[in-house]
Amino acid sequence: MLGFLIALCAFALAATAAATQPLAQAGERVADVLRRLGQAHGLPILFSSRIVDNTMRVHRTTDAMTAEAVLTQVLSEQGLVCNWIGRDCVVVSIEPSEGLRVGADSAPPSAPATPPVRLPGLEVLPGSYPLVAGSGTYLDRDEITAVPHFSDDVYRMLRSLPGVAAADFSAPLHVRGGRTDELLVLLDGMELRRPYHLPNLQNPLTVLDPNLIGSIDFHSASWPARFGGRSSAVMDIESLQPEGAASRALGISGFNAFANLGWADTQQRRSLLTGVRPGYLNLALDFAEPEAAIDATYFDTYSVYRQAVGEDHQLSAHLLHAENDVRIEGEDRRDASDARTRSSALWLRWTGDYNNGWNSSVQASHEADRLRREAIEVDLDGRSGQADEARRLRSWQLKGWVRREDGRGSWEFGADARDERTRFDYRSVDARFRPFAEPTLPPLIRNIDLSSSQRRTSLWVEREQQIGQRWAARASLRHEDLQEPGQLPQLDLMPAASLGLQLSERASLGMSLGWHWQGQRSDEISVQDGQQGPFEPEIARHLALSYRYAYGPWSWRAELFDKRYQDPRSYFENLLSPYELLPENQGDRVRVEPERAFARGLELGVSKTLAEGRIYASYVFTRARERIDSAWFARSWEQPHALHIGLDHALFENWRFGLSLLARSGWAYTQPRVEGLDASGRPQLAFGPRNSARYSPYVNVSARLARLYRLQESTLEVYFEVLNLLNRDNPCCIERILVQVNADGNAELREESRQGLPLLPSLGLTWRF
Numbered sequence: 001m002l003g004f005l006i007a008l009c010a011f012a013l014a015a016t017a018a019a020t021q022p023l024a025q026a027g028e029r030v031a032d033v034l035r036r037l038g039q040a041h042g043l044p045i046l047f048s049s050r051i052v053d054n055t056m057r058v059h060r061t062t063d064a065m066t067a068e069a070v071l072t073q074v075l076s077e078q079g080l081v082c083n084w085i086g087r088d089c090v091v092v093s094i095e096p097s098e099g100l101r102v103g104a105d106s107a108p109p110s111a112p113a114t115p116p117v118r119l120p121g122l123e124v125l126p127g128s129y130p131l132v133a134g135s136g137t138y139l140d141r142d143e144i145t146a147v148p149h150f151s152d153d154v155y156r157m158l159r160s161l162p163g164v165a166a167a168d169f170s171a172p173l174h175v176r177g178g179r180t181d182e183l184l185v186l187l188d189g190m191e192l193r194r195p196y197h198l199p200n201l202q203n204p205l206t207v208l209d210p211n212l213i214g215s216i217d218f219h220s221a222s223w224p225a226r227f228g229g230r231s232s233a234v235m236d237i238e239s240l241q242p243e244g245a246a247s248r249a250l251g252i253s254g255f256n257a258f259a260n261l262g263w264a265d266t267q268q269r270r271s272l273l274t275g276v277r278p279g280y281l282n283l284a285l286d287f288a289e290p291e292a293a294i295d296a297t298y299f300d301t302y303s304v305y306r307q308a309v310g311e312d313h314q315l316s317a318h319l320l321h322a323e324n325d326v327r328i329e330g331e332d333r334r335d336a337s338d339a340r341t342r343s344s345a346l347w348l349r350w351t352g353d354y355n356n357g358w359n360s361s362v363q364a365s366h367e368a369d370r371l372r373r374e375a376i377e378v379d380l381d382g383r384s385g386q387a388d389e390a391r392r393l394r395s396w397q398l399k400g401w402v403r404r405e406d407g408r409g410s411w412e413f414g415a416d417a418r419d420e421r422t423r424f425d426y427r428s429v430d431a432r433f434r435p436f437a438e439p440t441l442p443p444l445i446r447n448i449d450l451s452s453s454q455r456r457t458s459l460w461v462e463r464e465q466q467i468g469q470r471w472a473a474r475a476s477l478r479h480e481d482l483q484e485p486g487q488l489p490q491l492d493l494m495p496a497a498s499l500g501l502q503l504s505e506r507a508s509l510g511m512s513l514g515w516h517w518q519g520q521r522s523d524e525i526s527v528q529d530g531q532q533g534p535f536e537p538e539i540a541r542h543l544a545l546s547y548r549y550a551y552g553p554w555s556w557r558a559e560l561f562d563k564r565y566q567d568p569r570s571y572f573e574n575l576l577s578p579y580e581l582l583p584e585n586q587g588d589r590v591r592v593e594p595e596r597a598f599a600r601g602l603e604l605g606v607s608k609t610l611a612e613g614r615i616y617a618s619y620v621f622t623r624a625r626e627r628i629d630s631a632w633f634a635r636s637w638e639q640p641h642a643l644h645i646g647l648d649h650a651l652f653e654n655w656r657f658g659l660s661l662l663a664r665s666g667w668a669y670t671q672p673r674v675e676g677l678d679a680s681g682r683p684q685l686a687f688g689p690r691n692s693a694r695y696s697p698y699v700n701v702s703a704r705l706a707r708l709y710r711l712q713e714s715t716l717e718v719y720f721e722v723l724n725l726l727n728r729d730n731p732c733c734i735e736r737i738l739v740q741v742n743a744d745g746n747a748e749l750r751e752e753s754r755q756g757l758p759l760l761p762s763l764g765l766t767w768r769f
Contacts, residue, residue, distance in 0.1 A: 240262060270308065428446045568595075
């Protein structure tokens with residue numbers, strides 16, 4: 001940790017030593033200035049690319065003024081104004097014939113009677129990454145779109161963030177050394193339990209169409225108290241709010257197609273946003289798995305209707321539905337798997353924003369999820385295993401909060417109650433494949449009928465406070481109450497505190513300390529591994545320190561984090577490869593029971609705004625360890641070193657080029673070994689020390705080229721991208737183990753690795769009209 005502090009101090013001194021430069025220079029893009037003001041100075045600015053487009057330039061260089069004065073000048077030059085809604089500045093254009101025109105990413109304007117309360121220090125807290133829209137964004141919509149990523153998937157967009165790690169084939173994210181289930185995902189206030197498509201193919205995609213997203217707030221260290229139940233990070237997604245007349249979009253690529261509609265009635269103050277997206281991954285899977293016959297299709301749709309009620313309230317209704325169908329047949333047609341999932345979520349949200357400083361939100365929701373899986377697998381020795389699984393979930397939730405803003409800050413009080421029930425029907429014959437299982441052992445037969453129900457209640461109180469002109473603080477206390485039938489309630493109190501300091505017009509410092517609770521939900525029980533009930537809740541303590549500095553077109557960022565787990569949860573994993581039809585039947589399947597765990601690291605980031613684009617880079621050093629039987633081991637997803645470089649550049653008029661380089665350490669794995677021969681001459685295999693070996697380093701270079709055609713009253717974008725442009729082999733796991741006995745009686749073991757995604761081209765187009 002001392003080395004981390006020294007590195008952070010050196011980084012801060014080097015950045016602060018830079019010469020003073022105006023906050024806005026003549027010729028700069030207005031959008032870039034707004035983002036810099038938000039990122040380095042904590043101004044919560046929201047704007048739409050339709051209001052502030054990339055052709056707008058600053059007219060004159062500013063003198064040494066405050067960030068607020070620079071904001072006013074830059075906007076006024078373009079005929080724009082800052083319309084304050086609560087604590088947020090919404091950039092709007094005043095047109096005498098139409099009045100205020102609100103951007104697509106903002107809320108309907110209202111004029112508060114009291115001055116808005118703004119706590120700029122809280123905008124620069126550790127682990128805070130606003131995305132897609134508004135100023136202060138780490139990556140805006142254009143930059144995210146320009147960076148190539150598989151199937152335009154939301155989760156794969158986030159791999160550009162420091163501290164985020166993921167496998168090539170899978171969408172779920174490890175954030176700062178945590179498991180993938182430690183990320184809380186919300187869409188318009190609704191927690192998404194399983195936001196993935198094709199679960200029996202390792203969840204390669206998510207159910208969220210990026211064309212429907214208005215903004216994303218990503219938190220990996222400090223987050224508001226209303227977000228609870230997960231212990232590593234929060235991804236808060238808000239959908240687009242349509243403006244004006246109807247807008248439509250149609251698109252198609254090698255992986256999916258989509259159709260979206262946005263419509264708003266300004267007179268009746270109502271709007272509708274809806275989208276459907278059928279998907280087909282057969283092309284990509286043919287590249288990745290040429291030996292297997294895979295038929296994978298999916299479908300998702302999301303709709304939201306918003307209606308203003310009176311002057312102060314809004315009612316919105318939301319529906320999210322997703323379907324998956326996957327049929328897999330092995331190379332010799334002896335192995336087969338058939339899986340189907342259906343999930344739906346319906347919720348209503350009532351919000352109020354009053355001129356006296358009060359605002360509130362109440363949400364009621366219902367969620368249903370069904371899974372059906374049948375699989376059979378036969379190994380080379382003729383041993384067969386099979387499984388038949390059905391899971392049904394029903395969940396109801398009611399949550400709400402009230403917030404009171406005063407002259408120096410705000411109070412928030414909230415409650416969340418949910419009731420969920422999951423029914424499992426699981427049948428399997430477990431033959432224990434691979435040579436690690438004793439062949440003479442009889443098959444293990446599982447016949448599990450399990451009904452699990454939970455009731456969880458959460459209460460929280462939070463205070464945000466401005467301290468002088470440069471300090472801002474947030475403190476909260478969250479109460480968790482988990483009840484299961486026949487068991488005593490489990491009560492936990494989770495405190496958290498954050499502090500933001502504006503060191504100067506260009507530099508800021510953030511600190512946070514908090515405890516975050518996570519219980520295992522009823523639908524997360526691993527019945528296929530024989531688990532009959534949820535594991536005990538775990539608690540993670542987060543400590544983080546951040547420093548940011550902006551100098552003209554440059555922006556620097558450094559963060560230290562230390563996360564320690566109290567009573568870490570047990571989990572199941574395959575030591576060699578999770579990519580099996582029946583992963584629970586493999587001989588390398590183990591239950592990991594850590595006694596303690598931690599993750600700590602250093603994140604460095606730098607970006608520069610170019611005349612026609614942006615370049616950014618980040619380096620992350622991470623240690624993620626767990627103690628098992630009094631010995632410390634690397635966690636399987638530990639990523640000691642990671643370097644990411646991204647480029648978004650407008651080559652010519654209407655042409656855009658994106659380039660991405662990701663280089664990281666290979667993940668840790670447990671190496672198999674030969675321990676000798678038995679009496680019949682059969683090799684005796686075992687595993688060495690846990691995660692003592694590593695795969696070779698991972699390197700992926702991808703590129704994307706897009707051309708925008710401006711048609712009469714519509715636009716057509718055509719893009720071509722190539723993933724893994726160098727066609728580099730990036731091993732992810734062990735697919736086969738070959739053992740050869742020499743003439744002298746010695747056995748030699750050879751591993752054959754499974755590679756990540758190969759060179760994968762994709763062509764697509766989007767028509768907006």
